[in-house]
Amino acid sequence: xxxxxxxxxxxxxxxxxxxxxxxxxxxxSLYAAAGEILGFLGPNGAGKTTTIxxxxxxxxxxxxxxxxxxxxxxxxxxxxxxxxxxxxxxFHPHLTLREFLGFCGGLSGLSGADLRRRVEETTxxxxxxxxxxxxxxxxSKGMLQRAGLAQAILHGPDLLVLDEPFSGLDPLGRKMVxxxxxxxxxxxKTIFFSSHILPDMEALCDRTAIIRDGVVTRSxxxxxxxxxxxxxxxxxxxxxxxxxxxxxxxxxESIQCSGEETFLIVRRQEFxxxxxxxxxxxxxxxxxxATQHPSLEDVFLTEFSxxxxxxxxxxxxRPSVGAGAQGRSS
Amino acid sequence: MRRLVxxxxxxxxxxxMVGAARMIEPVAEAKATVGIAYLPTSECxxxxxxxxxxxxxxxxxxxxxxxxxxxxxxxxxxxxFAHLADLITDLxxxxxxxxxxxxxxxxxxxxxxxxxxxxxxxxLRNNPDDxxxxxxxxxxxxxxxxDYTEAEKYFRLAAAIPNNDGSRAARFAAEAASKGGNxxxxxxxxxxxxxxxxxxxxxxxxxRYIARLEKQRAAQGGGS
Amino acid sequence: MRAIAxxxxxxxxxTVREKLLWLVAAYGIVLVVSTWILSPLSVGAxxxxxxxxxxxxxxSLFGVLTAIMIGGALVHKEIDKKAVYMVLTRPVSxxxxxxxxxxxxxxxxxxxxxxxxxxxxxxxxxGRVDLTRVLFxxxxxxxxxxxxxxxxxxxxxxxxxxxLTSFFTIGVFVAGSLGSDLRIFAQKFGGAxxxxxxxxxxxxxxxxxxFNLRHEAVHGLRLTGHEFLVSLLYGAVYAAAMLYFAWLIFxxxxxx
Numbered sequence: 001x002x003x004x005x006x007x008x009x010x011x012x013x014x015x016x017x018x019x020x021x022x023x024x025x026x027x028x029s030l031y032a033a034a035g036e037i038l039g040f041l042g043p044n045g046a047g048k049t050t051t052i053x054x055x056x057x058x059x060x061x062x063x064x065x066x067x068x069x070x071x072x073x074x075x076x077x078x079x080x081x082x083x084x085x086x087x088x089x090x091f092h093p094h095l096t097l098r099e100f101l102g103f104c105g106g107l108s109g110l111s112g113a114d115l116r117r118r119v120e121e122t123t124x125x126x127x128x129x130x131x132x133x134x135x136x137x138x139x140s141k142g143m144l145q146r147a148g149l150a151q152a153i154l155h156g157p158d159l160l161v162l163d164e165p166f167s168g169l170d171p172l173g174r175k176m177v178x179x180x181x182x183x184x185x186x187x188x189k190t191i192f193f194s195s196h197i198l199p200d201m202e203a204l205c206d207r208t209a210i211i212r213d214g215v216v217t218r219s220x221x222x223x224x225x226x227x228x229x230x231x232x233x234x235x236x237x238x239x240x241x242x243x244x245x246x247x248x249x250x251x252x253e254s255i256q257c258s259g260e261e262t263f264l265i266v267r268r269q270e271f272x273x274x275x276x277x278x279x280x281x282x283x284x285x286x287x288x289x290a291t292q293h294p295s296l297e298d299v300f301l302t303e304f305s306x307x308x309x310x311x312x313x314x315x316x317x318r319p320s321v322g323a324g325a326q327g328r329s330s
Numbered sequence: 331m332r333r334l335v336x337x338x339x340x341x342x343x344x345x346x347m348v349g350a351a352r353m354i355e356p357v358a359e360a361k362a363t364v365g366i367a368y369l370p371t372s373e374c375x376x377x378x379x380x381x382x383x384x385x386x387x388x389x390x391x392x393x394x395x396x397x398x399x400x401x402x403x404x405x406x407x408x409x410x411f412a413h414l415a416d417l418i419t420d421l422x423x424x425x426x427x428x429x430x431x432x433x434x435x436x437x438x439x440x441x442x443x444x445x446x447x448x449x450x451x452x453x454l455r456n457n458p459d460d461x462x463x464x465x466x467x468x469x470x471x472x473x474x475x476x477d478y479t480e481a482e483k484y485f486r487l488a489a490a491i492p493n494n495d496g497s498r499a500a501r502f503a504a505e506a507a508s509k510g511g512n513x514x515x516x517x518x519x520x521x522x523x524x525x526x527x528x529x530x531x532x533x534x535x536x537x538r539y540i541a542r543l544e545k546q547r548a549a550q551g552g553g554s
Numbered sequence: 555m556r557a558i559a560x561x562x563x564x565x566x567x568x569t570v571r572e573k574l575l576w577l578v579a580a581y582g583i584v585l586v587v588s589t590w591i592l593s594p595l596s597v598g599a600x601x602x603x604x605x606x607x608x609x610x611x612x613x614s615l616f617g618v619l620t621a622i623m624i625g626g627a628l629v630h631k632e633i634d635k636k637a638v639y640m641v642l643t644r645p646v647s648x649x650x651x652x653x654x655x656x657x658x659x660x661x662x663x664x665x666x667x668x669x670x671x672x673x674x675x676x677x678x679x680x681g682r683v684d685l686t687r688v689l690f691x692x693x694x695x696x697x698x699x700x701x702x703x704x705x706x707x708x709x710x711x712x713x714x715x716x717x718l719t720s721f722f723t724i725g726v727f728v729a730g731s732l733g734s735d736l737r738i739f740a741q742k743f744g745g746a747x748x749x750x751x752x753x754x755x756x757x758x759x760x761x762x763x764x765f766n767l768r769h770e771a772v773h774g775l776r777l778t779g780h781e782f783l784v785s786l787l788y789g790a791v792y793a794a795a796m797l798y799f800a801w802l803i804f805x806x807x808x809x810x
Contacts, residue, residue, distance in 0.1 A: 013810060050810075053809065053810075056639075056643045057642070057643065058639065058642065058643065058808070058809040059808050059809065059810065060808060076645045076647065077645075079643060079644055079645040079646075080645045082643060084639065084643045086636055086639050088636075089636070090635040090636050090637050091637055091640065092564065092568055092632075092637055094567065094568045094571040095564065095567060095568070099564075099567065103560055103563075103564045104640060104644070106556070106560040107557055107560050107561070107641060107644040107645070107646050108644050108645065109556075109645065111556075151640060376735075377732055377735055380728060380731035380732065381614070381731045381762060381763060381766040381768070382611045382614075382615075382768070383769070384603070384607045384611075384768055384769055384772050385607045385608065385611040385768075388596070388600050388603060388604055388607050388608075391596055391599060391600055392592070392595055392596065395595060395596065395597055422769070422772075424769070424772075424773040424775075425599075425600070425603065427596075427598065427599025427600055427603070428599055428600075430599070431597070431599050529597075529598045529599070530598055531597035531598045531599070532598075
């Protein structure tokens with residue numbers, strides 16, 4: 001079932017002083033299925049935040065449509081199913097955390113004992129229990145980020161929209177957020193988040209949509225990333241003779257010496273055995289053989305090192321792009 | 331050490347403030363007294379006061395009291411008192427206290443009964459059932475205007491106003507009817523007004539005018 | 555409906571935490587000073603008058619100024635700092651948000667006015683000044699006046715900065731307090747165009763003089779129930795209209 005569908009959304013803004021409108025989104029399309037974590041990746045200014053705000057109803061698209069569980073974005077029904085964490089959250093400084101969560105929960109339709117219970121549970125979940133009675137004014141950036149996550153998940157929404165959920169958090173905090181998100185996915189919730197921290201995204205996302213210059217140009221799953229290029233293999237050896245680089249030039253991409261150890265990157269899988277045999281014959285000791293897959297970062301950097309081809313632009317204009325391979329990666 | 335320096339600087343700043351204030355004192359005082367000469371018109375005052383006319387009338391009344399006080403201390407004259415009284419009562423037409431004390435001052439100290447009469451007539455127009463205004467109107471006609479017919483009329487009107495000391499008003503009416511006009515009678519009436527009045531300041535004024543009349547009587551050789 | 559209550563309660567808390575109680579303390583001091591120190595200076599002519607004049611003017615001015623200061627800052631600050639995202643991404647309509655904000659601010663200021671009124675009554679009792687029904691009616695209509703001003707502040711703050719909101723609202727307050735004076739002035743002295751403009755302004759601007767019962771309260775004049783209700787109704791209609799226009803603007807507002 002489709003939880004979120006963004007269909008060919010265009011949005012332009014009028015600059016402060018100019019009368020001309022500048023188009024920021026040129027037909028963004030993407031979708032998220034139930035129980036999926038969809039990542040949203042793109043350089044600054046690509047239109048991530050604009051897209052997110054349109055999903056939330058804070059902005060209206062010039063054309064195109066956005067539906068959440070079939071309901072139009074910005075409406076009351078859609079709002080009921082969403083939990084949102086903005087980038088650099090700012091909350092009413094004079095309220096205590098408990099009051100603030102009570103306020104948010106109440107607005108989302110919770111009340112009475114149920115509301116109180118959820119506030120306590122969520123506060124504990126994000127590790128802010130000792131600060132529940134403190135005014136938000138005194139919270140650090142990391143604490144505010146946790147408080148923001150708390151208000152987003154408090155009412156148990158089926159779709160979470162998170163803008164940079166990991167920003168401002170220390171490694172423990174990031175782990176906590178990762179755990180929470182994985183748990184939520186396990187319960188069938190859908191999560192759509194944007195981030196700059198690629199390793200987190202790679203670890204969490206079932207799919208990642210990449211937005212560039214106001215269009216979603218690709219949507220990749222981890223499987224697809226791995227299949228993008230054959231993996232290279234990195235071999236760690238000790239005691240390599242000096243002519244090793246010359247002898248293996250046809251088979252290896254690069255060779256690096258660090259003290260006693262030598263790191264060789266083998267070009268292709270099928271060359272691995274040849275290289276290892278050569279190393280043994282030359283008297284070296286093979287310490288480790290590791291396969292390297294292309295990472296999301298590689299995809300990202302590759303994507304943005306090339307100019308958008310005309311073909312790509314044409315593909316981008318068609319609504320079906322963004323609806324990449326379905327299903328979860330293992 | 332640095333702390334002491336800071337405290338010293340703070341004290342120096344305060345001293346400078348006080349010194350500066352002292353320095354402008356003569357200029358400021360001149361402006362304050364000139365202020366009286368530049369009273370706004372009633373229209374202007376009404377508009378500037380927005381919805382707070384009654385409060386504005388109180389503030390102008392304080393000014394009037396100050397102004398009169400200055401006169402008693404021989405610091406200034408009270409030529410503008412009538413104007414000030416007009417302004418105050420235009421801002422709050424039901425400010426009966428202002429009419430009463432002002433009219434007396436205008437009659438006795440400014441010697442301008444016509445002006446006082448005009449002021450009191452305005453007061454009576456706006457407060458037709460006020461006993462003390464009516465009574466004082468009669469009183470002023472007797473003392474300042476020497477118009478005993480009018481005085482009697484107002485005293486009788488006052489006597490007719492319910493819930494008030496009609497007997498005193500009746501007595502004054504009788505005195506006016508007898509076309510008194512001698513100093514003795516005046517002194518008696520002033521004393522009675524002072525005793526019966528609800529305004530203690532009016533008593534003070536009465537003492538003053540009685541003293542003046544007694545001096546007059548002495549000058550005339552103590553006769554009627 | 556519940557959403558309005560939530561927004562109102564949160565706004566109330568935030569408003570009150572601006573340490574507005576100090577204003578009540580300041581008011582109390584002013585009252586005491588004017589009763590026991592200034593009053594004698596009136597040489598008896600204005601003894602009772604001063605307390606009531608200062609008391610009622612103080613309530614009105616403090617209330618209106620608070621509405622202008624608080625209202626402008628609160629709504630705009632929330633929008634500026636994105637705290638409003640927390641609310642608007644939830645099942646709360648823009649209209650509910652605005653009404654809730656208005657209700658919260660009014661609840662806070664009403665509490666202040668209530669406290670000030672209690673202080674005034676205490677000072678009057680201590681000074682043996684008569685309490686009248688009109689006095690309470692004057693306080694009530696002051697509160698209606700404050701509600702009208704608050705609604706205007708909410709309207710301005712949906713589309714302009716806090717500073718401009720304050721300036722515009724003060725301007726409206728001054729013009730509204732002059733009541734019919736400006737219109738009469740224009741009718742006497744202005745050209746046809748001027749008169750038209752003044753007429754339009756007169757109907758657009760609130761006629762705040764109708765909420766002013768201070769004169770009646772000070773001099774114990776009579777007030778009919780009908781007059782009171784009509785003034786109340788006028789205030790309610792005007793405030794509602796302002797909030798409606800605010801909603802019209804706010805619902806189209808985008809948060810880039």
